[in-house]
Amino acid sequence: MPANRPIRIGTRNSALAMWQARYIAGLLEQAGHAVEIIDIVTIGDKILDRSLSKIGAKGVFTEELETMLRNGEIDIAQHSAKDLPSTLAEDLPLIAFTKREAAHDVVLSLNPDFRLSSKMGGVVGTSSTRRRAMLAKEFPQHQLVEMRGNLQTRLEKLQRGACDAMLLAYAGVHRMGMEEYIVEHLDLDRFTPAVGQGSVAIQCSSQLASELQTAIRNICNDVATETCLLAERHLLAQLDGGCSVPVFGHAKLHPDGIALKGGVLGLQGEVEMYASAIGYDPQNVGMKVAQDLIEQGAQKLLQDIRKQLAS
Secondary structure: OOOOOOEEEEEEOOHHHHHHHHHHHHHHHHOOOOEEEEEEOOHHHHOOOOOHHHHOOOOOOOHHHHHHHHHOOOOEEEEEHHHOOOOOOOOOOEEEEOOOOOOOEEEEEOOOOOOOOOOOOOEEEOOOHHHHHHHHHHOOOOEEEOOOOOHHHHHHHHHOOOOOEEEEEHHHHHHOOOHHHEEEEOOOOOOOOOOOOOOEEEEEOOOOOHHHHHHHHHHHOOHHHHHHHHHHHHHHHHHOOOOOOOEEEEEEEEOOEEEEEEEEEOOOOOOEEEEEEEEOOHHHHHHHHHHHHHHOOHHHHHHHHHHHHHO
């Protein structure tokens, strides 16, 4: 890359994605690099009238950016880590994970007294099969409705009365300054988040100069976050999971190493599989949890779920 050319960051063009891209740009600029942000609309942003499982959940938010990386149109791509497929092409490595925000889910509502535990059921919006399954298991009194779109679009739907409340990741709500609508913070153990939730991942092409890859990694990567997310992503990869199936996993650093909890739910919460492990090697910890879940029948359950979602 010519010394006088800025580092080109590829991103989705939603307000949240642009916030994340500007955050990455700020880190690089503080270290003395010139930066250019190139934004696009992905297939996952274009098709909002169908669930992710209906449009092919793998790569719906990343495929176009990966093509741009290979074509040399951008140098790096930033993604919400939770949106990444469970496995990536060898020529498109992840080189950094930003420091993780609080990873839990929150409930947003215009009614400050709304609670999921209320016996009076309400209409709750979410686009996540994981959240739908957890709600069906824990709070079956609520009616669940599909709620796709960027955060601003979802908030507008809430304000128009499309639902009484909606579930979102705290990190996005916080980054968009929408905390005033939060009425409930959900417990990490009871509502374990999606793999990678709360962190921004940086991806590049293997053709990018190694010294630039190293420089970007040194500036943007948080080692503690990376350690936890690698364990989570090894779990996801072993299960061939993704954002369209109710797989969850969250790792924390522990005195004895990395503590990872993961699981799989049936679409209505009718089947529950949980596993946990502690160790020092992220790959081994992720594989241990995955193997435990596989022995419980997770792969068969996920195969059945994918068939149900595709039908």
